Amino acid sequence: MDKLVFVTGHKNPDTDSICSAIAYAELKKKLGVNAVPKRLGDINRETEFVxxxxxxxxxxxxxxxxxxxxxxxxxxxxxxxxxxxxKTAWHLMKKNNIKTIPVIDDHERLLGIVTLSDITNNYMDALDNNTIASTRTTLRNIAETLNATLICGSQEDFETTGKVVVAAVEPDDLHSFVEPGDIVITGNRLDIQLKALEYGTTCLILTCGGDPSQELIEEARSRNIVLLTTPIDTYTTVRLVNQSIPVGAVMTSQNLISFNIDDFIDDIQDKMLKTRYRSYPIVDDNNRIQGFISRYHLISQRKKNVILVDHNEKSQTVNGIEEAEILEIIDHHRLGDIQTASPIFLRNEPVGSTSTIVANMFFEMGIRPSKSIAGILCSAILSDTLKFKSPTSTYVDRMTAEKLAEIAGIDDMDKYANQMFKEGSSLQGKTLKEIFYQDFKDYTFGKYRIGIGQVFTMDKEKISEMEDSLIAFMKQLCAERGYHLLMLFVTDILDQTSEVLFSGEEKELISLAFNVDLGENSVCLPGIVSRKKQVVPLISVAVDK
Structure with a gap:
């Protein structure tokens, strides 16, 4: 169940679109698929009630x-x-075979990045012998890098402001090289060790496993001087000591180019090609590191997997569908214009609701839907078939709904449907835009772009009060979006009649499709309740004519 699959209905979703997506995702999960239902818009009041x-x-x-x-x-x-x-960063890179590591703060937020080149360049450029002081290297780092033992002193005592000196001269000549605050590296000569303390060294490092005398220890403690001893020889100690500097001193933090985990590939490609760094850090919305991306990763992209229910037209589906992998389509509408790169599972049946198909897929596979899934599937069938009064309704819809109602505990489907329609058809508090788009679909018929919305209501008077404003809204939408025709079917659930509000240059298509005389911006169509079966086919024929 590793591969995530999105199950989604159409834009401006109705009850059937939402409920069939939820139910089909549940069925796929029972079959071992990691499926998740999604929506492509706000749900309407009917769906919310269900x-x-x-x-x-x-x-x-x-x-x-x-x-x-x-x-x-x-x-x-x-x-x-x-x-x-x-040094620790270097070993981490070698161990994991990587060339870049992120540097983060205590809250795991990205501060900068360190590359292999940053380490080598800074190490090779470390010609000054005061690097330890300038980078504020900690005593802990020095001890870890040199595998040294702390004999006396502490981090509070380690206040180096000077340089690193190798005491390889006679004691009397040491004053020419050692200054207060210096770090002195020496062997086992006590006279040189004591002279270094006398001249103000802040840290004395004994090499070759030197065993400090009690006199040296007491003198170092009296002066609050850090005393370390390392088993490493003097030459290696000198080479290693600069590897104790912190990565924060060599990291790149200015003008750092990073990408968000949610960025689209199209948006980052140009920046990657222009800058051409080896890799780029990826962060989340809280600037926490998620990984690294290189140009070669762009050829390893995994397409998102989707299953489409209750639609199969590009204008109605999720944005970016051309970049996704469509696995299945479950629908009861006409075949649209969506194309797939390879054969897929397609189930398209002339029934009144996609939820009818989904419910019967449960039964065919011997899987009993849960009470809640059966309830929403039954509700969607009642909604899409207008309680079996729609011309799209079939005997299969009714039989399936009755079986689901029994599982869901719906004793009176007629009473429940009326309650659902009442909740869903209320226009109280809705804006013009919300009313127009609550069940709206885009269609392409040849060269024509046509939008068809539908509102089911038991309150036609409320719509009548808003009619002028709705028509003005549609006219503006035609001009802005390039529609040839916009129609809003206001369907009375009780008397099975639709009043059509329309706008656009090709309004004569309505007259041709339904053989009616048009008013200025509206026409009444008795018995017309189904957009899928009674409207879209007739408009398509009118366009062909």
Whole structure:
């Protein structure tokens, strides 16, 4: 169950679109698929009532299925704190075969990055012998890098402001090289060791496993001087000591180019090609490191997997569908214009509701839907078939709904449907835009772009009061979006009649399709309740004529 699959209905979703997506995702999960239902818009009041009635959560909104950084097989990040030594960072890179590591703060937020080149360049450029002081290297880093033992002193005593000196001269000549605050590296000569303390060294490092005398220890303690002893020889100690500087001193933090885990591949490609760094850090919305991406990762992108229910037209589906992998389509509408790269499972049946198909897939596979799933499927069938009064309704819809009602505990489907329609048809508090788009679909018929919305209501008087404003809204929409024709079917659930509000240059298509005389911006169509079966086919024929 590793591969995530999104199950989604159409834009401006109705009850059938939402409920069939939820139910089909549940069925796929029972069959071992990691399926998640999604929605492509706000749910309407009817759907909200149904989901609340049966205790089902509203699916999350899916805005796009375009390929994102999260869909790439990116490199793992091995974050470090800014105070670790470059030696430790180097070993971490070698161990994990990586060339870049992120540096993070105590809250795991990205501070900068350190590359192999940063370490080698800074190490090779370390010609000054006061690097330890300038980078504020900690005593802990020096001890770890040199595998040294702390004999006396502490970090509070380690206040180096000077340089690193190798005491390889006679004691009397040491004053020419050692100054207060210096770090002195020496062997086992007590006279040189004591002279170094006398001249103000802040840290004395004994090499070759030197065993400090009691006199030296007491003198160092009296002067609050750090005394270390390392088993490493003097030459190696000198080579290693600069590897104790913190990665925070060599990291790149200015003008750092990073990408968000949710960024789209299209948006980052140009920046990657222009800058051409080896790799780029990936962060989340809180600037926490998620990994690294390189140009070669762009060829490893994983397409998002989707199953479409209750639609099969590109204009109605999720944005970025051309970049996704469509696995299945479950629908009861005409075949649209969606194309797939390979053969898929397609189930398209001339029934009144996609939920009828989904419910019967449960039964065919011997899986009994839960009470809540049966309830929302039954509700969707009642909604899409207008309580079996729609011309799209079939005997299969009724039989399936009755079987689901029994499982869901719906004793009186007629009473429940009326309650659902009443809740869903209320226009109280809705804006013009919300009313127009609550069940709206885009269609392409040849060269014509046509939008058809539908509102089911028991309150036609409320719509009548808003008619002028709705028509003005549609006229403006035609001009802004380039529609040839916009129609809003206001369907009375009780008397099975639709009043059509329309706008656009091709309004004569309505007259041709339904053989009626048009008013200025509206016409009454008795018996017309189904957009799928009574409207879209006739408009298509009118366009062909």
């Amino acid at each position: 989901l609340k009635h049966f205790g089902v959560e509203i699916p999350e909104h899916l805005f796009t299925v375009k390929t994102q950084v999260a869909d790439l097989n990116v490199d793992q990040a091995f974050p470090v704190s800014p105070d670790i030594s470059i």
